[in-house]
Amino acid sequence: HGMFTDEGEVINLSAVGKEMDEHTGNIWGLIFSLTREDAERLGYNSAEQWMNLLRSRRNDIAKEMNIAPENLRWYAAYHNAETHPHVHMLVWSKRPQEPYLSTTGIYNIKHTIAGDIFRQENLCIYKKQTLARDDLKAEFRARMRELEYEIRRGDFDFAPELVQKFSLLCEKLSEHKGKKQYGYLNKNTKKIVDDIVKMIAADGRIAELYDLWYQCQCEIQRTYTDEMPAKIPLEENKEFKSVRNNVVATAFEIGHIPTQRRREIGYDYTEMRDKANDFEYLKEKAEEGYFMAMYRLGRYYLENTTEMIDAEYWLEQATEGENTAAMYQIYKAYRDGKFTTTSSHKMKYLRMAVDYNCHYAEYEYSKILKENDPKLSREYLERAAKHGNPQAQYDLGKQLAEEGQQEEAIRYFEAAAKQNLWAKTSLGLMYCYRFDEWDLGMEHLNEAAERGYEPAVEAVNAIHRTTIPKNNYAEKQILGDEQLDAFMEEIKKEEYWYDFFYVEVMT
Known part of the structure; x- marks a missing residue:
C-alpha cells in the first residue's frame, strides 16, 4: 500500500479507515511536492527519503498544529508522479477538540520541510x-x-x-x-x-x-x-x-551632546564634562580659545561666585562661537538682575539666540510678545514647539484645544510628553479627565511614576486612594449642588487633586 507513519507502528489499512471514519474532529491533508528535477537532484525520488524526513519532523508539525506529540496521528504515502513527485500526509489528533492550524502554522511547516530538503x-x-x-x-x-x-x-x-x-x-x-x-x-x-x-x-x-x-x-x-x-x-x-x-x-x-556649533579640533568633550566644575581646568581651556570652556567658565562664575563681570565677559566670549546656550544665559542673567548694564543688552542676546533657533529663547520671546502682539507671539510659540521645546509644545496644545483642534492639540501634548515628565504627567491627567481616555491616561501617569517623577507618583497614589474623581468624570455624571460640594470636599483631602482640578479643570 506504500503508506508509512511513526517508526515501529504496523499499518492495518482497515483499522486506519475505521479510525478515520469514527473520528469526530478535523482531519488535515498536507501535500509536499517537488519538481522532477529537484526530486532527482536532491534525492527525494523515493518513499524512504520522505518517510525519514516526515518522521524526523513529526513533532514540529504537531507543534504548529497545536497537537500534543503523544496525541498526534498521521499517515503518509509517496506518489512518484512524472512531473511532480509528492507526498500526501493525513494528520489529526486523538483529542478532536485540540488541533488548530493557522496561516502562520502552515507557513512554518512549509519553512521547516523545505529547509531540510534544500539545506545543502x-x-x-x-x-x-x-x-x-x-x-x-x-x-x-x-x-x-x-x-x-x-x-x-x-x-x-x-x-x-x-x-x-x-x-x-x-x-x-x-x-x-x-x-x-x-x-x-x-x-x-x-x-x-x-x-x-x-x-x-x-x-x-x-x-x-x-x-x-x-x-x-x-x-x-x-x-x-x-x-x-x-x-x-x-x-x-x-x-x-x-x-x-x-x-x-x-x-x-x-552622555551629553554639546551645544557648540563651531569646530574645536583637539577638544575632549568627555574631559570637559567630567571637569565642568574644575575652575582651573575651565580657565586654562577658555584662555586657550575653546568656546565651550568659555561658556562653562561663565556659568561657573555666574552660579558659584559673585564675580558677575567675569561671568558676563566669558559668556559673551562664548557667543562668538555661536553658542546659543551662552546667548540665552546672558539674557536670563539680565532678566534676573544678575547683570546690570543697559537693558537693551537683554533683548539683544535673546533675539540673537532666537535667530539661531534656540527653542528656549523662542519660547521666552513668545511670552514677552503675548500681551502686545498675540499673533507674532503665536508664531514664535509655534517655532519653539517645532524646534522641540516641551513647554511650548504643551502651551500650543492647550491653545489648539481651546480652538477646537483636538487632534492637533493631542499631537503637541504627546510631543511634549516624550521629552518632559511634567508634561507627561499633565497629559496623563488630561487623558483621564478631559478626553475620557482612562487607560491611555494611566499609561502616561504610570510611566512617569516609574521614572521617579514625584508628582506622577502622587497622582497615581491619589487615584488608588480615592475613586470619586475617576467615577464622576469617567461616567460624565452631572452633579447637583450638594453632590458638587461633597465632591470638592473629597478633592481637598488630596493636595495633588486639589491643585489639578482647580488649575486644569475649573479654569
Missing part, C-alpha cells in the same frame, strides 16, 4: 546572507563611531535631525534607571532609537547591504512559496537588534 543547496545563500548581515552590522558600527567622534569634536557634519534625536536619546538615557539596553527601555525611548536607526539605515552602503540580505531571504523563501516576505524596515528587524543596542551604547557613552 541553500548553504551558499545562507553564507552570502550571513556575510551581508555581518558587513551591515560592521558598517553600522563604523557610522556610529564616526558620529560619536564628530559629536565629541563639536563638528556636526551629520544631518541636524539625527543630532537632535541623538541629543534627546542622551537625555532620556540619563534618566533611565535600568540596564542601558534597547529591550529595557520604555516605548518612547525605543521610538527614538528606532528613528535613529532609520536615519542611519538610509546611508547608501548600509541600504545596499540590507537589500542584499533581503534578496537572500527571498531566494530561500522561494523554495517553499511564491509569496515573497515583506521587506520590513531595518529598525524593526529582529535579525538586526544588535544595531539598536549599538545606538543605545553610543548614546550612553557620549
Whole structure:
C-alpha cells in the first residue's frame, strides 16, 4: 500500500479507515511536492527519503498544529508522479477538540520541510546572507563611531535631525534607571532609537547591504512559496537588534551632546564634562580659545561666585562661537538682575539666540510678545514647539484645544510628553479627565511614576486612594449642588487633586 507513519507502528489499512471514519474532529491533508528535477537532484525520488524526513519532523508539525506529540496521528504515502513527485500526509489528533492550524502554522511547516530538503543547496545563500548581515552590522558600527567622534569634536557634519534625536536619546538615557539596553527601555525611548536607526539605515552602503540580505531571504523563501516576505524596515528587524543596542551604547557613552556649533579640533568633550566644575581646568581651556570652556567658565562664575563681570565677559566670549546656550544665559542673567548694564543688552542676546533657533529663547520671546502682539507671539510659540521645546509644545496644545483642534492639540501634548515628565504627567491627567481616555491616561501617569517623577507618583497614589474623581468624570455624571460640594470636599483631602482640578479643570 506504500503508506508509512511513526517508526515501529504496523499499518492495518482497515483499522486506519475505521479510525478515520469514527473520528469526530478535523482531519488535515498536507501535500509536499517537488519538481522532477529537484526530486532527482536532491534525492527525494523515493518513499524512504520522505518517510525519514516526515518522521524526523513529526513533532514540529504537531507543534504548529497545536497537537500534543503523544496525541498526534498521521499517515503518509509517496506518489512518484512524472512531473511532480509528492507526498500526501493525513494528520489529526486523538483529542478532536485540540488541533488548530493557522496561516502562520502552515507557513512554518512549509519553512521547516523545505529547509531540510534544500539545506545543502541553500548553504551558499545562507553564507552570502550571513556575510551581508555581518558587513551591515560592521558598517553600522563604523557610522556610529564616526558620529560619536564628530559629536565629541563639536563638528556636526551629520544631518541636524539625527543630532537632535541623538541629543534627546542622551537625555532620556540619563534618566533611565535600568540596564542601558534597547529591550529595557520604555516605548518612547525605543521610538527614538528606532528613528535613529532609520536615519542611519538610509546611508547608501548600509541600504545596499540590507537589500542584499533581503534578496537572500527571498531566494530561500522561494523554495517553499511564491509569496515573497515583506521587506520590513531595518529598525524593526529582529535579525538586526544588535544595531539598536549599538545606538543605545553610543548614546550612553557620549552622555551629553554639546551645544557648540563651531569646530574645536583637539577638544575632549568627555574631559570637559567630567571637569565642568574644575575652575582651573575651565580657565586654562577658555584662555586657550575653546568656546565651550568659555561658556562653562561663565556659568561657573555666574552660579558659584559673585564675580558677575567675569561671568558676563566669558559668556559673551562664548557667543562668538555661536553658542546659543551662552546667548540665552546672558539674557536670563539680565532678566534676573544678575547683570546690570543697559537693558537693551537683554533683548539683544535673546533675539540673537532666537535667530539661531534656540527653542528656549523662542519660547521666552513668545511670552514677552503675548500681551502686545498675540499673533507674532503665536508664531514664535509655534517655532519653539517645532524646534522641540516641551513647554511650548504643551502651551500650543492647550491653545489648539481651546480652538477646537483636538487632534492637533493631542499631537503637541504627546510631543511634549516624550521629552518632559511634567508634561507627561499633565497629559496623563488630561487623558483621564478631559478626553475620557482612562487607560491611555494611566499609561502616561504610570510611566512617569516609574521614572521617579514625584508628582506622577502622587497622582497615581491619589487615584488608588480615592475613586470619586475617576467615577464622576469617567461616567460624565452631572452633579447637583450638594453632590458638587461633597465632591470638592473629597478633592481637598488630596493636595495633588486639589491643585489639578482647580488649575486644569475649573479654569
